[in-house]
Amino acid sequence: MDTSESSTASPAKEPRPGTPPRRGWRRWAMDTRPLRRPAYRRLWSSTVVTAVGSQLTAVAVPKQIYDITGSSAWVGAASLAGLLPLIVFALWGGAIADSMDRRKLLLVTNGGIAVTSLLFWIQAATGLESVAVLMVLLALQQAFWGLNAPARSASIARLVPADELPAANALGSTVMQTGQIAGPLLAGALIPVVGLPELYLIDALALCVTVWAVYRLPALPPLTAAKAGSAGLRGILEGFRYISGHAVLLLSFLADIVAMVLGMPRALFPQLAAETFAAPYGEGYALGLLFAAIPLGAVAGGLFSGTFSRARRHGWMVIGAVVVWGAAITGFGFSGSLWLAVAFLALAGVADMVSMVFRGAILLSAATDEMRGRMQGVFTVVVAGGPRLADVLHGTAGSALGPRTAVAGGGILVVVVMLGLAAAVPALRRYRV
Structure with a gap:
């Protein structure tokens, strides 16, 4: 007998009116209302397990490639090898998610990612030492992830009511950002103890928990058969x-592109750590703090999501968050002190969390259910591709103008372009849930 919830999930009912507001410190703490809903709690719990596990593989693959080749160029090539499958299959996966039961798609793709992690473990445990095999497995993993991500994100709107979408997005984003901090630290601690192959195995076992959690979800087919979308190019x-x-959907995508492409300076962190922030703590310490500051700020923003998750003017929240991101990056560019630089990057991380929460809420609430998968597919491509374009742009600008000028100039451009878009197209600033 199927132990999953037998009824087909439809948009979650609104909470009963008259619910007393949270008082005292609870008004500021993370908004956990979505966790009261069993189906969303299962989906979120699976994210908790895999957020760290996936980062173990994300560390193990480049480490293994570098151990085999001794070349950072091969590590970079492997990253590009995973990008194209991610883009293609995220767009296709969004169309598939709108044409079939999203729960079934999540089961298939999570199972595929788990098998891929198991194959990673086998090749490492047997000492195969083949970069070609690693790159093929990485491309396969990213293809499965591209198929999985749109269905997972699009399902949230069927599991929680519209007014809880920002809170649900904040819960998921906080877990993912925490995984990006804890995962690499755990990988660094485990490699000398258990060895690199076992990182893949731990990830595969964690994914089994995810498959079980997804299996317990209710069915999530298209709301009506007549509205099921096409899963092909059409x-x-x-x-x-x-x-x-x-326009509001288009502006939500453009807001992320503006913030990430013009204002994500991570490609310049190594140069800034060496030339600007090395004294008195050392280049390595400075570099680690620069890379950790934005996700740490994002986690802090998530932990205090009660301060913003109940806002109804979602458009203004996105505009304000992107402007604050740009201003914080500008401040980082002008910083001569390591700790001031880290503070500005952490502020940028908070702004990024707010932007991410409300852009995600807009995509789920402004789009109809039969289009949500495709919107999330495009969202996945934008989120994955924007920082990579930023690496190229900032690396080039940093070489030509100097790293601090490139960073500050990029932050100023973010503010100017975002305010210009908000003024020129009123749809985003007028949007409210």
Whole structure:
């Protein structure tokens, strides 16, 4: 007998009116209302388990490639090898998620990622030492993840009511950001103790927990058979036409592109750590703090999401968050002190969390259910591709203008362009849930 919830999930009911507001310190703490809903709690719990496990593999793959080749160029090539499958299958996965039961798609793709992690473990445990095999497995893993991410994100709107979408996004984003901090630290501690191959095995076992949690979800088919989308090229193109016809969706994507492409300076962290912030703590310590500051700020923002998750003017929250991000990056560019630089980057991390929460809420609330998968597919591509474009842009600008000028200039551009878009297209600033 199937132990999953037998009824088909429809948009979650609104909470009963008259619910007393939270008082005292609880008003500021993380908004945990979505966790009262069993189906969302299962989906979120699976994210908790895999947020750290996936980072173990994210550390193990480049480490193994570098051990085999002794070349950072091969490590970079492996990153690009995973990007193209991610883009292609995220767009396709969004169309598939709109045409079939999203729970079934999550089961298949989570199972595929688990098998891929098991294959990673086998090749490492047997001492195969083949970069080609690693790159093929990485491409396969990213393809499964591209198929998985749109269905997972699009399902949230069927599990919680509209007014809890920001809180649900904050819960998920906080877990993922925490995993990006804890995962690499755990990997560094485990490699000398258990060895590199076992990192893959731990990830595979964690994914089994995810598969079980997804199995316990209710069915999530298209709300009506007549509205089921096409899973081919036609369905993907319909998604882009839908975005072009809805200004608030288009602006939500452009806001992220503006913030990440113009204002993500991580490619310049090594140079800044060496030339600006090395004294008195050392280059390595400075570099670690620079890379950790943004996710630490994002986690802090998530832990205090009660301060913003109940806001109803989602458009203004996105505009304000992107402007604060740009201002914080500008401050980072002008910083001559390591701790001041870390403080500005942490502030940027808080702003990024707020932007991420409300952009995600807009995509789930402004799009109809039959389009949510495709919107999340495009969102996945934007989130994955923007920072990589930023690496190229900032690396080039930093070489030509100097790293601090490139960083500060990028932050100023973010503020100017975002305010210009908000002024030119009123749809985003007028949008409220």
